[in-house]
Amino acid sequence: MSSATPVQHALLELQVPHEAVVVDFAKKETHTEAFLALNPNGKVPMLVVDGTPMFESLAIMQWLGARYGVERGLWPHEDAPERLQALSWTTWAYVSFGAVLSRYRFAGDASVDATLHYPAQREHAAAELQELLGILDHRLEGQSYLLGETFTLADLIVANVIVYATFTGVPVDAHANVKAWLARFQARPSFGKVWATAA
Ligand SMILES: N[C@@H](CCC(=O)N[C@@H](CS)C(=O)NCC(=O)O)C(=O)O
Numbered sequence: 497m498s499s500a501t502p503v504q505h506a507l508l509e510l511q512v513p514h515e516a517v518v519v520d521f522a523k524k525e526t527h528t529e530a531f532l533a534l535n536p537n538g539k540v541p542m543l544v545v546d547g548t549p550m551f552e553s554l555a556i557m558q559w560l561g562a563r564y565g566v567e568r569g570l571w572p573h574e575d576a577p578e579r580l581q582a583l584s585w586t587t588w589a590y591v592s593f594g595a596v597l598s599r600y601r602f603a604g605d606a607s608v609d610a611t612l613h614y615p616a617q618r619e620h621a622a623a624e625l626q627e628l629l630g631i632l633d634h635r636l637e638g639q640s641y642l643l644g645e646t647f648t649l650a651d652l653i654v655a656n657v658i659v660y661a662t663f664t665g666v667p668v669d670a671h672a673n674v675k676a677w678l679a680r681f682q683a684r685p686s687f688g689k690v691w692a693t694a695a
Contacts, residue, residue: 497663499553500541502656505690506557509652510564514543554590554653558583561649570649578643582650585635585642589654593632596624597661605664625661629671632658636673640680647684655681659691 507514519525519540526538534549535542543550550556561582565571572578600621601607603614632654635642642650655678658668668674681687 498660499539501690502653503541503543503553503556503560504693505656505686506560506649506652508686508690509649509684510560510568510570512560512564554586557649557653558586565649569646572643572648578648581643582648586650586653589657593625593628593657593661596621596628597657597664597666600625600666601664622666625666626670629658629666629668629674633671633673636677641677647680651677651681 504516519531525531526535526540531542532538534544535551537551539551541551541553541556543556550559561571562574566573572582600618602612603618603621639645641647642654658674658678659682662668662678668678
């Protein structure tokens with residue numbers, strides 16, 4: 497859900513013809529010789545483009561934006577100032593917000609072994625996540641989407657991270673702009689389609 501679903505979502509919004517391959521973790525299908533030859537990191541998502549493998553969901557979606565998004569009006573042209581902002585905000589979501597979200601999850605999530613829980617760390621990370629959501633909220637002040645008035649793949653990439661955060665118990669209620677933007681994002685037909693299949 498956290499990693500492969502956003503890529504599926506991006507492929508759907510961009511209408512890129514592709515074949516989806518389901519990988520069974522229980523059968524350790526991410527660690528077969530054939531899988532590791534394509535993705536030595538042994539995780540999903542992996543995208544194989546005309547025989548060439550690519551891994552890491554953020555890199556895949558940024559590449560999809562440049563390759564298919566520009567022509568479909570969903571990713572800024574490489575010379576547009578918005579391209580710089582698209583790269584910054586999407587990387588912020590995965591690296592800056594994502595790092596704190598991982599600390600929050602591992603310090604107390606029910607899916608993590610309780611012996612690894614660390615309440616003080618959980619509380620600290622929860623407060624930091626609220627500060628980060630405040631930064632996002634400020635960016636969205638006076639505009640409907642991250643890059644202006646039009647929905648782009650940058651919204652899809654960042655909003656999917658925030659949606660996942662809410663699933664793990666991070667509230668967004670104190671951030672009115674983020675809340676309204678998430679509602680616009682979740683109203684897209686593609687959101688229901690992809691997340692309904694993933695859940
Ligand atoms: N940073 C990676 C994380 C990928 C990741 O952790 N994938 C998990 C699923 S959420 C996975 O494949 N787990 C299976 C395994 O480790 O065998 C990305 O964004 O692509």
